[in-house]
Amino acid sequence: MELTDIAIKSIYAVIVVSVLMGFCSYAVLAERKISSWIQGRVGPNRTTLPIIGSIPYIGRFLTRLGVFQPAADGLKFLFKEDVTPGHVNKVYFILAPVLSLVPALTTVVVVPFGYFENAAGEVVNLVLADLNVAILFLFAISSLGVYGVVLGGWASNSKYPFLGGIRASAQMISYELAMGISVLPVFMWLNAPGTEGTLSLVDVVNSQGGALWNAMWMPGSFLIFVVCIFAETNRLPFDMAESETELVSGFHTEYSSFKFGLFFVGEYAHMLVGSAVVAILFLGGWHPMPFMTWADFGVHGWLAGVLSVGTMIGKLCGFMFFFMWIRWTLPRFRYDQVMRIGWQMLLPLSIANLIVYTFVIYFLERP
Amino acid sequence: MPIVVKRKPLTFLEKLYIPEIVRGLTVTFRRMFFGETVTLEYPEQRPPIPAGYRGVPTLVRDPEGREKCVSCQLCEFVCPPKAIRITPGEIPADSDYAHVEKAPKEFDIDMLRCIYCGMCQEVCPEEAIWLQNQYSMSGYTRGEMVNNKAKLYELGGTLPDQHFKWNKKKEAAENGGGHH
Numbered sequence: 048m049e050l051t052d053i054a055i056k057s058i059y060a061v062i063v064v065s066v067l068m069g070f071c072s073y074a075v076l077a078e079r080k081i082s083s084w085i086q087g088r089v090g091p092n093r094t095t096l097p098i099i100g101s102i103p104y105i106g107r108f109l110t111r112l113g114v115f116q117p118a119a120d121g122l123k124f125l126f127k128e129d130v131t132p133g134h135v136n137k138v139y140f141i142l143a144p145v146l147s148l149v150p151a152l153t154t155v156v157v158v159p160f161g162y163f164e165n166a167a168g169e170v171v172n173l174v175l176a177d178l179n180v181a182i183l184f185l186f187a188i189s190s191l192g193v194y195g196v197v198l199g200g201w202a203s204n205s206k207y208p209f210l211g212g213i214r215a216s217a218q219m220i221s222y223e224l225a226m227g228i229s230v231l232p233v234f235m236w237l238n239a240p241g242t243e244g245t246l247s248l249v250d251v252v253n254s255q256g257g258a259l260w261n262a263m264w265m266p267g268s269f270l271i272f273v274v275c276i277f278a279e280t281n282r283l284p285f286d287m288a289e290s291e292t293e294l295v296s297g298f299h300t301e302y303s304s305f306k307f308g309l310f311f312v313g314e315y316a317h318m319l320v321g322s323a324v325v326a327i328l329f330l331g332g333w334h335p336m337p338f339m340t341w342a343d344f345g346v347h348g349w350l351a352g353v354l355s356v357g358t359m360i361g362k363l364c365g366f367m368f369f370f371m372w373i374r375w376t377l378p379r380f381r382y383d384q385v386m387r388i389g390w391q392m393l394l395p396l397s398i399a400n401l402i403v404y405t406f407v408i409y410f411l412e413r414p
Numbered sequence: 415m416p417i418v419v420k421r422k423p424l425t426f427l428e429k430l431y432i433p434e435i436v437r438g439l440t441v442t443f444r445r446m447f448f449g450e451t452v453t454l455e456y457p458e459q460r461p462p463i464p465a466g467y468r469g470v471p472t473l474v475r476d477p478e479g480r481e482k483c484v485s486c487q488l489c490e491f492v493c494p495p496k497a498i499r500i501t502p503g504e505i506p507a508d509s510d511y512a513h514v515e516k517a518p519k520e521f522d523i524d525m526l527r528c529i530y531c532g533m534c535q536e537v538c539p540e541e542a543i544w545l546q547n548q549y550s551m552s553g554y555t556r557g558e559m560v561n562n563k564a565k566l567y568e569l570g571g572t573l574p575d576q577h578f579k580w581n582k583k584k585e586a587a588e589n590g591g592g593h594h
Binding site: 084089092373377 | 432443445451
């Protein structure tokens, strides 16, 4: 690889990570706004900027929408006093938030988010690294995120964080299995006999172009995978690690300021990557509708790039909204219920689902 | 008498859980887009104050502009947290109300002590001290939180009653008759 290639890749990486961080901060705002709308409140609507905020109508509208709030939140996280309690294990205490954010940002490397056609008419996929084992890489790295939670809980050397950490690890192990098995039908279909074997996420999306989306003819897999994504990202109704009614705020009870901010951003980055994976595996990625691709609409060149990325982001935002919508609808499960759902319901269901689709794919076998 | 609520066993659809989640989602969705907002955006919007509300105690004047307080100090004596301090003073001899004998020279209510019980208002024979609508007092120092006489009259304003008890007393004294 030449030096210029490396430089270009680095620039792409910086752009992708900054966009992801931007999405994270606005996901926090969306969470606050959506929760307040569902609860009949107003939500953040006071933060304003000197010049933009004073534009008539538009400035007021943006202020009421809370568009400037993420900047204030970010500054607060940076400049508040960073308390490190005396009873913690300092090294791991500082390491934990980093460990929870880094895997989330690493997984985005293999997530494709669109394509465009260059001057020669070739299709170029927009992805930082089109690994052939993308899905394995993704699962392997994203489940490392739990180490941050467990380590944070343990290093805090205090009861509630410790319980939160233990719960997080148990939950992660329970749901990883069902999640892994539930996506197998997708890849069995992709690697049907007679085709070139691949685990690449780009190929998953391309296989859904001009065909049914996977969610439509594999609703079982889709449902199990979505439930497991909720559990993996520690979102309600599965936020055992935090569960503020029982454990104060679980693993990050002792954290403040910037370290807490890292945990916070890490959680939202996990959610974003999880939403993107759901969109790619089951909701047709950047294809606008089932049986249709952008090429079928006669869209080519750079316009295809814009529209495909836009579609992908649209699906991602839709699923993020679903995350938040669920949060304010369902109450938290009890810990034993979480374990029972994981081991006694989702795992057998996903195995049954796998067996059924093994036969379905056998009889549907691709030409 | 305890009431036992009988729970119906869950139907098959309810046990499936998914349809019930969908029902819950429709409820929250409806709340989100068609629900009313109950927030009162406080400094700009204020809650309606009901009649008889006990806010900050204030001193009032009568419609002629005379201060009603005659410095009897009953409120000072009755005040449970001892928030009121009155220094009685004389009324100048050339005043129209010289016959009233006394007026407060100084009148301090310490709002850090006041418990808004309203006993001063109840006990006042002259209806000079009133707990009114003002409910949010704030300041940067302890000194700022003590309302002095000028502040109390500024907060209190005028009580629009038309009794003019002291005018009648004066008239009665001049005409030789007795007033009640």
